[in-house]
Amino acid sequence: MISATTEVRIRYSETDKMGYVYYGNYAQFFEIGRTNMLREYGMTYREMEAQGIMLPVRSMEIRYHSPAFYDDLLTVSSFLRKKPSKRLEFEHEIHNEAGKLIVTGKVELVFVSEKTRRPTNAPEYFMKEIESFFENE
Amino acid sequence: MISATTEVRIRYSETDKMGYVYYGNYAQFFEIGRTNMLREYGMTYREMEAQGIMLPVRSMEIRYHSPAFYDDLLTVSSFLRKKPSKRLEFEHEIHNEAGKLIVTGKVELVFVSEKTRRPTNAPEYFMKEIESFFENE
Amino acid sequence: MISATTEVRIRYSETDKMGYVYYGNYAQFFEIGRTNMLREYGMTYREMEAQGIMLPVRSMEIRYHSPAFYDDLLTVSSFLRKKPSKRLEFEHEIHNEAGKLIVTGKVELVFVSEKTRRPTNAPEYFMKEIESFFENE
Amino acid sequence: MISATTEVRIRYSETDKMGYVYYGNYAQFFEIGRTNMLREYGMTYREMEAQGIMLPVRSMEIRYHSPAFYDDLLTVSSFLRKKPSKRLEFEHEIHNEAGKLIVTGKVELVFVSEKTRRPTNAPEYFMKEIESFFENE
Numbered sequence: 001m002i003s004a005t006t007e008v009r010i011r012y013s014e015t016d017k018m019g020y021v022y023y024g025n026y027a028q029f030f031e032i033g034r035t036n037m038l039r040e041y042g043m044t045y046r047e048m049e050a051q052g053i054m055l056p057v058r059s060m061e062i063r064y065h066s067p068a069f070y071d072d073l074l075t076v077s078s079f080l081r082k083k084p085s086k087r088l089e090f091e092h093e094i095h096n097e098a099g100k101l102i103v104t105g106k107v108e109l110v111f112v113s114e115k116t117r118r119p120t121n122a123p124e125y126f127m128k129e130i131e132s133f134f135e136n137e
Numbered sequence: 138m139i140s141a142t143t144e145v146r147i148r149y150s151e152t153d154k155m156g157y158v159y160y161g162n163y164a165q166f167f168e169i170g171r172t173n174m175l176r177e178y179g180m181t182y183r184e185m186e187a188q189g190i191m192l193p194v195r196s197m198e199i200r201y202h203s204p205a206f207y208d209d210l211l212t213v214s215s216f217l218r219k220k221p222s223k224r225l226e227f228e229h230e231i232h233n234e235a236g237k238l239i240v241t242g243k244v245e246l247v248f249v250s251e252k253t254r255r256p257t258n259a260p261e262y263f264m265k266e267i268e269s270f271f272e273n274e
Numbered sequence: 275m276i277s278a279t280t281e282v283r284i285r286y287s288e289t290d291k292m293g294y295v296y297y298g299n300y301a302q303f304f305e306i307g308r309t310n311m312l313r314e315y316g317m318t319y320r321e322m323e324a325q326g327i328m329l330p331v332r333s334m335e336i337r338y339h340s341p342a343f344y345d346d347l348l349t350v351s352s353f354l355r356k357k358p359s360k361r362l363e364f365e366h367e368i369h370n371e372a373g374k375l376i377v378t379g380k381v382e383l384v385f386v387s388e389k390t391r392r393p394t395n396a397p398e399y400f401m402k403e404i405e406s407f408f409e410n411e
Numbered sequence: 412m413i414s415a416t417t418e419v420r421i422r423y424s425e426t427d428k429m430g431y432v433y434y435g436n437y438a439q440f441f442e443i444g445r446t447n448m449l450r451e452y453g454m455t456y457r458e459m460e461a462q463g464i465m466l467p468v469r470s471m472e473i474r475y476h477s478p479a480f481y482d483d484l485l486t487v488s489s490f491l492r493k494k495p496s497k498r499l500e501f502e503h504e505i506h507n508e509a510g511k512l513i514v515t516g517k518v519e520l521v522f523v524s525e526k527t528r529r530p531t532n533a534p535e536y537f538m539k540e541i542e543s544f545f546e547n548e
């Protein structure tokens with residue numbers, strides 16, 4: 001398993017009239033979590049895209065446990081439990097500063113060739129990198 | 138079953154650098170779909186909130202079938218298949234103008250008292266309204 | 275002068291914890307206004323981009339007169355007072371259903387070649403279209 | 412003058428199909444800049460709101476100098492040049508990692524009583540704090 005944690009400070013724009021973080025915004029926090037996790041392991045989305053590989057999302061599941069509020073400093077924990085094949089499956093847990101569980105969620109992404117816009121395999125260097133981390137567990 | 142369809146024109150702001158609609162934005166389209174469905178059946182979120190009932194989201198599941206693009210005119214089909222109790226469960230399907238399936242999703246909301254911020258029952262007038270529609274099927 | 279009006283229903287996601295529409299969201303409503311105006315005059319951003327012309331924003335000014343609220347049906351009035359050259363200058367006024375002025379704003383866009391990413395002239399067919407409307411005043 | 416700098420990493424959601432940061436999103440970066448500046452000077456929006464004072468935006472001006480891109484690490488520099496009265500006027504400059512100027516902007520906010528929803532004076536403790544920093548220049 002590979003994992004990483006990332007902090008996110010809630011913006012005013014991310015709240016809604018209930019005073020809660022709008023439910024659709026957690027997709028962005030998951031994105032920040034997985035991007036940061038890849039960066040910590042020496043890989044970036046940005047580079048992958050520069051090499052012609054895109055990673056659109058195939059599915060997402062979110063469970064909202066407790067509301068988050070303006071100015072909260074949230075911790076996004078991201079996990080990659082399975083070695084990627086044509087898909088990457090991230091799990092996320094978000095907690096607030098008091099350690100309260102805010103949301104849990106799962107996001108499945110697919111490797112797609114920018115050129116053909118069809119599913120493709122994970123880039124070789126990416127697989128090597130990822131595998132080395134799984135092996136080192 | 139109660140259902141309704143709502144049109145949404147994709148904004149430039151809703152696209153991302155892949156040229157696709159960003160995956161987190163569909164939560165807003167589901168929101169528009171269910172809000173419009175309630176309105177068509179003579180009920181509004183706005184009034185419900187004015188009466189001290191909030192409807193935070195408890196869970197969401199989305200499956201992304203095909204990308205949507207800038208300026209696409211999407212049709213959001215929303216379904217309420219079960220009578221609400223303490224929860225409201227909406228199902229959504231989004232198609233583009235060519236009839237292609239873009240996403241499917243399920244959103245579960247809970248009735249919460251604005252005062253106590255605790256789960257509560259659906260307002261009586263709301264249940265009566267909803268039940269009359271289910272009976273008239 | 276060319277003008278058009280466009281309706282926008284306020285989404286829950288667009289409100290903030292004050293219960294007002296978040297101040298950054300009006301940029302989207304201006305975008306909807308000018309996109310719709312071009313469409314009404316037989317031109318679309320989408321096509322222009324397909325022809326290799328992009329229209330990034332160069333400057334924006336907004337004055338917030340009154341707050342807008344969830345579920346408000348706003349009317350965006352958009353005006354093009356000057357013939358475009360290398361720039362397009364839109365003025366916007368947004369009112370609510372009661373006719374109250376919500377915001378006023380000005381957005382200046384520049385024609386940019388997708389290929390060179392440098393400023394360019396407005397496409398010829400676009401200028402012809404626009405000029406015919408100015409002449410018919 | 413009071414000033415502060417804040418870093419913002421560009422999210423995928425903040426890009427648009429041109430590959431640029433969407434022009435409306437800079438309002439959020441200005442918000443992050445001024446919130447952080449107040450925090451650095453020992454004050455928070457959150458507390459101010461808890462004390463019944465809101466700070467809606469009265470006007471905004473933005474000039475877009477160069478595009479920002481996905482994954483860019485931007486630096487938001489925020490300045491308060493005048494002592495606040497019934498208004499707070501922030502100036503902002505945003506640069507990318509290479510030191511290139513991305514946008515400049517000005518945001519004017521007004522102190523509003525949450526109760527009356529009318530303009531009010533800056534809270535006394537806030538003015539004292541702010542004044543002490545201006546005096547210490």
